[in-house]
Amino acid sequence: MQKIYIYKRFERFWHWVQASLIIFLALTGFEVHGAYKIFGFEKAVEFHRVASWMLIGLIIFAIFWHLTTGEWRQYIPTTKQLKEQVIYYLSGIFKGEHHPTEKTGLSKLNPLQRIVYLGFKLVLVPITIISGILYMLYKTFDQNNLIVIEDYPLSSIAFWHTLGAILLMIFLVVHVYMTTTGKTPTSNIKAMITGYEELNDEQEEGTVENDKNQETK
Amino acid sequence: MFNTKLRNILLVIVVIIISLIMVNVLHQEDHYNLKLEELRHKYALKEVPSVVHSKLPELQRVFKTPQEVTEACLSCHTETHKEVMASSHWNWERVAYVEGRGISSAGKKNVMNNFCLGTTSNQKSCAKCHIGYGMNDNQFDFNNARNVDCMVCHDNSDEYLKGASMAGYPDRTVNLEKVAQSVGAPKRSNCGSCHFFSGGGNNVKHGDLESAMLSCSREVDVHMGANGMNMDCVACHTAKNHQMLGKLYSVSTDNTNRSTCEQCHTSTPHLRDVINRHGSRVSCQACHIPVYAKVNSTKMAWRWSDAGKLKDGKPYEEDDSLGNHKYMSIKGSFTWARNVKPDYMWFNGTADQYLLGDTIQSVPVQMNTLHGSHNDRHSKIIPVKIHVGDQIYDKVYHRLVQPKLYGEAEGDSAFWKDFKWDEAAKAGMKTSGLPYSGQYGFVKTEMYWPVNHMVSPKSEAVGCAECHTRNNGRLAKLTGFYLPGRDQNKTLDFVGYWMFILALIAVFGHAIVRISMNIAKNKYEKQIINYDEDKPIG
Numbered sequence: 001m002q003k004i005y006i007y008k009r010f011e012r013f014w015h016w017v018q019a020s021l022i023i024f025l026a027l028t029g030f031e032v033h034g035a036y037k038i039f040g041f042e043k044a045v046e047f048h049r050v051a052s053w054m055l056i057g058l059i060i061f062a063i064f065w066h067l068t069t070g071e072w073r074q075y076i077p078t079t080k081q082l083k084e085q086v087i088y089y090l091s092g093i094f095k096g097e098h099h100p101t102e103k104t105g106l107s108k109l110n111p112l113q114r115i116v117y118l119g120f121k122l123v124l125v126p127i128t129i130i131s132g133i134l135y136m137l138y139k140t141f142d143q144n145n146l147i148v149i150e151d152y153p154l155s156s157i158a159f160w161h162t163l164g165a166i167l168l169m170i171f172l173v174v175h176v177y178m179t180t181t182g183k184t185p186t187s188n189i190k191a192m193i194t195g196y197e198e199l200n201d202e203q204e205e206g207t208v209e210n211d212k213n214q215e216t217k
Numbered sequence: 218m219f220n221t222k223l224r225n226i227l228l229v230i231v232v233i234i235i236s237l238i239m240v241n242v243l244h245q246e247d248h249y250n251l252k253l254e255e256l257r258h259k260y261a262l263k264e265v266p267s268v269v270h271s272k273l274p275e276l277q278r279v280f281k282t283p284q285e286v287t288e289a290c291l292s293c294h295t296e297t298h299k300e301v302m303a304s305s306h307w308n309w310e311r312v313a314y315v316e317g318r319g320i321s322s323a324g325k326k327n328v329m330n331n332f333c334l335g336t337t338s339n340q341k342s343c344a345k346c347h348i349g350y351g352m353n354d355n356q357f358d359f360n361n362a363r364n365v366d367c368m369v370c371h372d373n374s375d376e377y378l379k380g381a382s383m384a385g386y387p388d389r390t391v392n393l394e395k396v397a398q399s400v401g402a403p404k405r406s407n408c409g410s411c412h413f414f415s416g417g418g419n420n421v422k423h424g425d426l427e428s429a430m431l432s433c434s435r436e437v438d439v440h441m442g443a444n445g446m447n448m449d450c451v452a453c454h455t456a457k458n459h460q461m462l463g464k465l466y467s468v469s470t471d472n473t474n475r476s477t478c479e480q481c482h483t484s485t486p487h488l489r490d491v492i493n494r495h496g497s498r499v500s501c502q503a504c505h506i507p508v509y510a511k512v513n514s515t516k517m518a519w520r521w522s523d524a525g526k527l528k529d530g531k532p533y534e535e536d537d538s539l540g541n542h543k544y545m546s547i548k549g550s551f552t553w554a555r556n557v558k559p560d561y562m563w564f565n566g567t568a569d570q571y572l573l574g575d576t577i578q579s580v581p582v583q584m585n586t587l588h589g590s591h592n593d594r595h596s597k598i599i600p601v602k603i604h605v606g607d608q609i610y611d612k613v614y615h616r617l618v619q620p621k622l623y624g625e626a627e628g629d630s631a632f633w634k635d636f637k638w639d640e641a642a643k644a645g646m647k648t649s650g651l652p653y654s655g656q657y658g659f660v661k662t663e664m665y666w667p668v669n670h671m672v673s674p675k676s677e678a679v680g681c682a683e684c685h686t687r688n689n690g691r692l693a694k695l696t697g698f699y700l701p702g703r704d705q706n707k708t709l710d711f712v713g714y715w716m717f718i719l720a721l722i723a724v725f726g727h728a729i730v731r732i733s734m735n736i737a738k739n740k741y742e743k744q745i746i747n748y749d750e751d752k753p754i755g
Contacts, residue, residue, distance in 0.1 A: 010224060013231075034687040034702045041682040041702055045491065054238060061231060089727075094734045139494045155699035159706050166713035170720045177724040 004105055007195045011071070014062045015192060021055045022168060029165055052132055059125070074109050075118045082111040093181060103199055120171060128164030131157050248488050256481055260446055264402070271398040280393035283350055283386065284363045289397060291362065298362035300459035305468075306348045306370075308359060309336075313471040315569055316588070321470075326355075328468050328570045331519060331584050331606040331662040332416040333548075335573060335619045338648035342623035344385035346411040353384045355648065367400070370407050374399035379410070382623060405431055405441070408450040416516065418542075422467075424515035424557065424602040425506070425670040437511050439672050453481070466667055467585055472566030478502070500597040502669055503561060504679040509602060509668045514541050514553035519606040522659035524549035525636045532636070547622075547633045559600030559668050561692055563589035574651055577615045577660065581605070584664035591698040598695065602666040609638055611646075613654030617662075621645040 007015070028048040031038055039047060066072040084100040089112075092100070101110040109117065134157045182188035183198065191197035270276055275293065280286050291298055305311050310324030325343070329335045336343040337355060344352035350364045351357065358364070366385065368377045377396045380388040387393070413419055413428045420427035435442030440453070454463045454476050463476030478486075478501040485493045486501075495504075509515070525546060527533070532546030541553040569586045589596035609618045620641035624631020632641035638657055646653035684692045685702030692700060 010228070013228070032685075032702055034685075034705065041685045042680065045681065049491070050238060050241075054235065057234060058231075061227065094730055096735070096738060139497045153699065154701075155704070155706070158699055158701065158704075159709060162706065162709055162713070166709070166717065170717055173717070173720045173724055177728065180728075 002199065003196045004199045005195055006103075006105055006108055006197050006199070007192055008069075009195065010061075010065050012192060012195055014058065014065065017058055018055065018062070021051055021058065022172070025051050025055065026165060026169055026172075033162065049136065052129075052136070056129065056133075059129070074107070075114055075121065077115050077118055078111050080111060082115070085110050085112040089181070103197070105199075116171075124164060124167055124171065127160055128168060131160035131164060135161055250486075250488055252483065252486060257446065260448055260452060266401055270400050273398075276394075276397050278394070280397060283366065283368065283393060286393055286397045287363055287365050287367055290367045290400075297459070298365050301348070301365050301367075302359070302362065304459050304461065305464075306459075306461065307365065309347065311464075311469065313469075313473075315470045316567065317569065321572075323470055323570050323572060324468050327573045329573055329584060329617055329619065330467060331604060331608055331664045332422055332516070333622065334521075334608060334617075337573060337619050338621040338645045339623040341384045342382045345379045345381060345383070346415065347385045350385050368393075368396050369410065370403045371400040372396045372407060373401040373404060375406050377410075403449070403451050405450055408454075417548075420510060420513045420515045422516070422604075423666060423670070425509040425668045427510075427513050427515075429512035430670075433512070435674050436677070437671060439674050466564075466568040466587060467664065468570065470568055470570070475566065478505075498591075498597055500564075500599045502600050502667075502672070503598050505672050505675075506559065506600055506668050506670075507673055507677055507679050508556045508558055509600075509671050510555050510557050511671055512555075514539055514555045515557065515602065516551055517554045517557070517602075517604060518552035519549060519604070520551075521549040521606065521608040524632070525638070527636065546636065557602070558691065560603050561598050561695055562587055562601050562665065563591055563593070563596040563695070564599045564601075564667065565589040565593055565596040571617065573617075573619055573649055575616060577610065577617065581661035581663045582610075582617065584662055587665050587667070591695070598692065600668040602668055604664045604666060605662065606664075607659045607661050609642060609657050610660040611642075611654050612656040612658045614652060616651070617660070618642045618653065618657060619645040619649045619651075621648065 025048060028039065028044040028051065030036065031044040032041065032048055038044070081101050088097065088100050099110070103110070134152070135154070138154055138157065179188040179192075180186070182191075187197060273293075275289050278289075280289070287298075301307055305324055308324065309326045310322045312320065312322045315321050315323070325336050325347075327335075327337075333339070333343070340352045340354050340357070348366045348369055349357070350366060366379075366387075368387070369379060374395055376399075377391055378388040380386055409426070409428060409431060412423070412426050413430070414421070416422035430438055430441055432443050433441060435445035440446055440448045454461050456462065460474070462474060462480075464474060482501070484496050487493045523544065526544075527546055533544075534542055534546070535544040537543045537553065539553070539555070542548075542551055544550045564587045567588045569588070571582060571584050587599075587601070609620055610616065611618050620632055620638065621630055621644035622632050622641065624634045627634045629635070630637070630640040630644040632638065635641070639655070642657055643653055643655075679691065682702070684690045685700065687703060690700075690703055692703070
């Protein structure tokens with residue numbers, strides 16, 4: 001057993017800011033949708049708009065980070081041991097069995113996580129953000145101060161945006177629960193806060209010493 | 218080394234950007250709208266007339282007839298009558314292309330309404346609001362410049378008054394010399410003498426134009442308020458060559474020569490873009506006139522079918538608690554309302570009217586049809602006053618009847634004297650040149666009055682949630698398009714809601730099984746330990 005530096009500083013920052021923005025966007029978004037009243041429609045719209053630009057900005061940074069650090073490779077999907085991973089969550093976990101896949105600094109996502117997170121990044125978030133941008137720019141002004149109206153019906157744009165939001169909320173529920181399935185119920189969350197997690201130490205790279213060296217270089 | 222530096226720089230940039238955005242979000246000071254300030258400055262300076270008419274020698278004389286005043290006016294303003302006689306104020310009609318009719322002329326001459334019904338055969342009374350003298354019947358000479366009434370619009374002494382049922386002539390008490398010497402640019406009282414009292418009383422027809430606006434507060438009308446900009450009607454309704462800017466769609470048809478908010482305020486008057494964007498499909502009036510008839514009541518319904526009841530053989534009137542006529546033998550029964558929330562309709566600037574002689578197409582009869590729809594990109598949502606009622610129609614020919622209402626004396630077949638619908642209908646239709654079958658009934662009618670005045674201060678403007686709300690919003694009746702906050706995809710919301718609930722149930726179920734299995738395992742382990750501890754003793 002060894003403490004491994006698994007989540008980098010930007011990664012943690014990105015994760016938690018994105019999480020809070022998505023929760024805040026859901027809170028204001030479903031109010032705009034008419035589900036309940038917290039801030040009042042006008043404030044909810046304004047907050048939603050500001051938070052949405054912040055999320056878009058953050059995601060641009062995150063894409064840059066993934067590409068430059070090569071971390072995007074973590075999300076390459078694989079079917080190897082995917083079935084075992086699913087079976088583990090459906091039965092093995094109750095019997096106290098060990099995870100079928102090993103978490104390492106090089107491969108910190110299990111096959112199920114890889115597929116779900118890739119879907120989150122390539123399908124779910126793009127659907128929500130693109131429909132959101134269309135929603136925001138649905139009616140706009142051109143240079144001559146005239147008004148340009150999209151022919152694409154707002155009801156369809158709203159459909160995709162609402163669908164994305166609902167799926168994101170379902171993701172949120174399942175994701176938060178799944179974080180409790182680590183070594184101890186809080187070990188995964190602690191790792192996402194501190195960056196360090198106790199892992200089996202048979203790996204080549206990513207040990208505390210190595211990482212500290214990298215940091216101070 | 219380089220990586221760490223880059224990361225730190227990026228982090229700093231992100232933090233700075235976020236804090237800049239947050240400063241903007243949390244900074245709630247009301248910004249200064251320079252556009253509005255420039256307009257305030259422009260209209261604060263009142264024009265000083267370049268001529269004082271009381272000093273002109275041509276007007277230092279006695280006028281025996283109002284026509285002599287007109288001649289005196291024309292002795293200096295030699296060509297002005299041509300401008301006036303080209304206006305709808307004079308002609309009571311406009312020629313326009315109307316969808317479905319072709320080129321047609323519509324105006325007070327031939328348009329019917331559901332108030333006093335129509336002018337034909339009643340000119341002598343209706344001409345109180347014609348800018349001419351001697352409109353006794355439909356033989357009025359529209360080419361005689363001597364009969365142009367300059368004074369009704371230009372009297373600045375508040376002395377001028379047109380006589381009741383005098384074919385447009387001034388009341389006999391009017392001092393023509395004084396009026397002639399005090400002419401100037403039209404004031405509110407000039408416009409209001411007709412436009413406030415149309416329909417036979419204050420605020421009867423419009424609902425947003427009434428005598429309280431002669432002197433009102435900003436809360437009643439932000440432009441005209443005495444404690445505000447104190448603007449006159451003609452500040453917006455400018456009149457180049459005596460052609461007034463602006464029109465009302467009870468008598469107008471095409472989308473030209475309109476007086477708009479945008480002519481001063483531009484199409485992007487707000488500091489917040491999201492509100493400016495609403496302007497593509499929502500009129501300014503829709504949000505900025507939250508209620509109309511703010512001071513005195515306006516007529517909302519007029520049932521002619523109740524007219525003609527007599528007490529001891531004599532006509533009578535009944536008033537409600539606010540002093541509004543509830544019932545009049547000559548006119549029927551009425552409904553009045555004050556502080557009315559407008560109805561809302563799609564409108565693209567073109568309209569059609571029920572013209573005298575038209576066949577009834579649908580019931581309730583649309584006295585005027587405002588064209589527009591949510592899928593017509595030139596349409597905007599406008600506030601309207603809907604005036605409903607019933608009135609006489611020909612059961613055989615299926616057309617509205619123009620009855621003769623006004624008459625000099627009994628036995629003239631006028632309804633207001635004799636109270637006999639049949640004779641009034643016969644006489645009115647004869648004057649109109651239309652056949653009448655002799656079988657009459659009463660048909661329901663609706664008339665749409667766009668609400669454009671009584672603009673409220675911005676603090677009173679309709680709030681977002683008054684329309685963007687699930688139930689009973691102001692736009693609840695306008696359907697067929699997606700309004701955020703009001704509309705939803707019911708299937709998606711239903712399925713989505715249950716999927717979310719199921720996810721929660723699944724997660725909790727999973728957790729409960731995990732925890733209970735864990736407890737069972739722990740107990741089992743404890744038992745083993747106990748057994749081991751007991752062993753040495755046993």
